[in-house]
Amino acid sequence: MGSAVAGGWELPDSAGDSPAPVVRGGDKAADRPYLLERVGEAAVVQLYADGFESLPLDQRILVYHLYRAALAGRDIFFDQRYVHNLEMREVLEQILTHADDVDPDTRAKIERYTKLFWINTGPYNNLTARKFVLTCTGEAFLAAAQAAVDGGARFPTRHGETLDVMLTRMLPLFLDPSVDPSVTTKTPGLEEDLLMASANNLYVDVTMDDLESFTEQYALNSRLVKLGDHVVEEVYKLDGKYGEHISRIIKHLEAAIPYATESMAKALKALIRFYRTGEDADRKAYDIAWVQDDASPIDTINGFIEVYMDARGTKGAWEALVYYVNQEKTAEIQVLADNAQWFEDRMPWDPKYRKKGVRGITANAIDVVIETGESGPVTPIGINLPNDQSVREEHGSKSVSLSNVVETYEHATPSGFRTEFSWTPAEATRAERWSRTAGELTTNMHEVIGHASGRLADHLNGNPQAALKEQYSALEESRADLVALYFLPDPQLAEFGLVPVEHHNEIVLAGYEGYARNAITQLRRVRKGTQLEEDHMRNRQMIVRWLMDNTTAIEERVHNSKTFYVITDVTVFQQGVGELLAEVQRVKSKGDYEAAKWLFETYGIHFDADLRDQVVERVDALNLPSYSGFVQPKLDVERDADNTIIDVTISYPQDLMTQMLEYSGNAVGMVRPRGLH
Ligand SMILES: [Zn+2]
Structure with a gap:
């Protein structure tokens, strides 16, 4: 459930073995680069928005203006994140664009640092919040700056300040980890x-x-x-x-309005009003108008949204996203929602816990065209907004899952990650081919029919959390996972058009194999201790270990001191899942705390440190990235003699530096639109 409850962001599994979508457009996806480069623990990846080209022209023009509005606010977040960020960025970009005579070793170090600086929007790691530093000496950095000046660089010296004074002032910002450490x-x-x-x-x-x-x-x-x-x-x-940036944002939002649907135009006008006044009542009016615009094919998030960066949890960090609904994937989610009752009537649990009139939980699958500020280059995979609880209760919220972002993670995952933990080459091939399909389908079933299902005993008053306490969340996640695993082999899925019938068996096997493998590979994230804390991790281990203990569906095998979990029988697996699901539903429906605690204490929480150490060693040898920075698509317009836009085209730069320099107006050969702010 994650973000669906609390609002805000859902973050990806860092190694990319997260829920993943079906990728269509076959050859296109196979031939193009997703992983562009590795920079330290970061991966640089390219985001593709395949559906953009088939949008009607007026929608593409709308996206274009919103895209410009997203870029217009980019520097707000740079400045919010660190007061020295924009000045540091300018120094780095000036050196890199005038680097012909910079010492090659120093240049390589500055380039590596600058890439991490761009990806993380400043010198702080987005996962740990800690400062990272440039690894060359102060002397080498000063020499590089001087060589850049000789090559024509112009540094953003403050009034009356010489270059030397400026760089000496700034050196600790780049080099000293103890200056502003977090x-x-x-x-x-x-x-x-x-x-x-x-x-x-x-x-x-x-x-x-x-x-x-x-x-x-x-x-x-x-x-x-x-x-x-x-x-x-x-x-x-x-x-x-930030009035200067906000005025540019407003200009582009105003240009977008004539191309928007009526309900979206209303939301954009409310947003402009909020940017003008800054008043909280106008922010709330905008939140409401945005939530009520629930059918437009194009949408944007633009403003001061999430409060994660503020230690007080109060101030909004600026971000912008522009996206269109992925109709095909949203239709699949809708098929499940429309048939929620069909599934409910076949849940393998006591019929008295089946719901009448069940409604699936839906979200839009979207493809992102651009993400800036706090949502790019490092991006969430799911978003649920607004955060204002009073608006959520009265007017609801909108959930989106970022399909093309998830697709990128899946494609950029090194295949070695699957091979290493597969018992046979056939299993690895199956994972390569079908894990996306199986992953997307089970994720959708988990969300749409899993969490939505089941009836509670009356004495719980609709509040199982109170009875199940700290076990509730892991139990509920288990329940949703089990629903998905239980129905994955059901022939009705092919009837509903959700799986190709001729590949259904392979998809089921790939799905079950991936689920079992994950119980091993997820241990890499808990490098200390012998206990899982995170609820999804507990749930996944509980299910696999319960099946190993109570059925013959999964066998542990060891080869060359390496451990593998091997699926022996799909039918036995599904039957076991049904049996466990019946028990989990009983526990939830009755609020049986002792039974929930026993399940997780026995199967879900504790693990063997030796197995974990083995997994860590195998994973480290694969050199997986900790997080990814996304290179965004690029939009260009064609205008006629009257300066009217007659076409909007999309392209993919496939290079982080090119895009970052272009965004800040420092691309080589580019006329600089403006100075520092
Ligand atoms: Zn969930």
């Missing part, structure tokens, strides 16, 4: 202040104590600055902080 510190040391220990630019010299006697008017969209002994609120709005 962008967000949610659990600071004993004597430390939450806000002072966080290097982001959402607060300037403000402590938590300062805020005790201060009431914010613009909680989500302001920077708080300590001036003398009082706190000043700098509001993000047209005539306030």
Whole structure:
């Protein structure tokens, strides 16, 4: 369920063995590069938006204007994340674009650092929040800058400052890990202040104590600055902080309105109004208008949205996404939702726990055209907004799953990851060919018919959490997974058009094999201790270990000191799943805490440290990335003599540096549109 409950983001499994979609357009996908390069622990990957070309022209023009609005705000997030970010970026880009006479070794180090800087929007790792540094010496960096100046670079020196003074001032920002060590510190040391220990630019010299006697008017969209002994609120709005960027965003949003549906135009107008006034009432009006626009084929998220970067969890980081609905994949989700009752009537549990009038939980599958600010180059895979709880309760929310992002993760995963843990080459081939199909189908069933299913005993008053306490979430995730695994082999899926009938058996086997393998490979993420904490991980281990203990469906085999989980019989697997599902549903419906606890204590929580060590060793040898930075598609327009847009085309740069330099106006041979802000 994840984000569907709390709102906000759902993040990908870092190695890419996450739920994955069917990829259509066969040859196209096979021949083109997804993984572009590795930079340290990061992968650089290309995002493709195949459906864009077949959108009608007015929708493509709409996307284009929203795309420009997304780029217009990009530097807001750079500045929010670190007050020195834009200046640092300019120095790095000036060196890299005038590097002919820079020492090659230094240049390589600066290039590597700059790529990580772009991917993470500054010098802080997006997973750990810790600072990373340039690995050359200060002398080498100064020499590189001088060589760049000799080659024509123009550095953003402040008024009256020489280049030497500027670089000397900035050196610790690049080289010293102890200067501003963390962008967000949610659990600071004993004597430390939450806000002072966080290097982001959402607060300037403000402590938590300062805020005790201060009431914010613009909680989500302001920077708080300590001036003398009082706190000043700098509001993000047209005539306030980031006004210059916001005015460009507004200009592009206004250009988009004539091409939008009526309900989307209403939402865009509400967004513009909020950007103008900054008032919370206007933010709320926009949230409502955005949620109510639930049928438009194109959509955008643009503004101060998520609060993860703020240690207080209050200030919104700027982000933008532009996307269109993937009609084909959304239709598959809809088929499941439309037939939710068919599945419910066949759930392998006590009929008294079957629901009457069940409704599937739906989300739109979307393809992203651009993501900037906090959502790019590092992107979520699922989004559920708005975050305002009062709007969610009264007006609902919108969920999207980012199909082309998930597709990219799947394609960029090194095949060695599957081969290493497959018992036979046939299993690895099957995984290569069908794990995407099986993964997408089981993910959809998990969400749409899994979580939506089942009836509770009356005495629980619709609140099983209260009875099942800390076991609830893992139990509920198990239940949804088991529903998906149980129906995966059902011939009715082919009747519904969800699987090609001639490959159904292979898809089932690939799905079951992948599920069993995951119980081993997921151990790589818990490098210390012998206990799983995360609920999805507990659920997946519980199911596999229960099947191993109670059926003959999965066999543990060892070859050359390597452990494998091997599926012996698909039918036995499905029967076992049905049996366990009946028990899990009983436990949930009755709120049987002791039984839930026993299941997870016995099968779901504890693991063997030796097996984990073995898995870690095998995975490390494969050199998997920890996270990925996405190179976005690029849009271009063609205009007629009257300057009217007559076509919008999409292309794929397949190069991080090219795209980043272009975004900031530093591409070689480019006329710079503006200076630093
Ligand atoms: Zn779930």
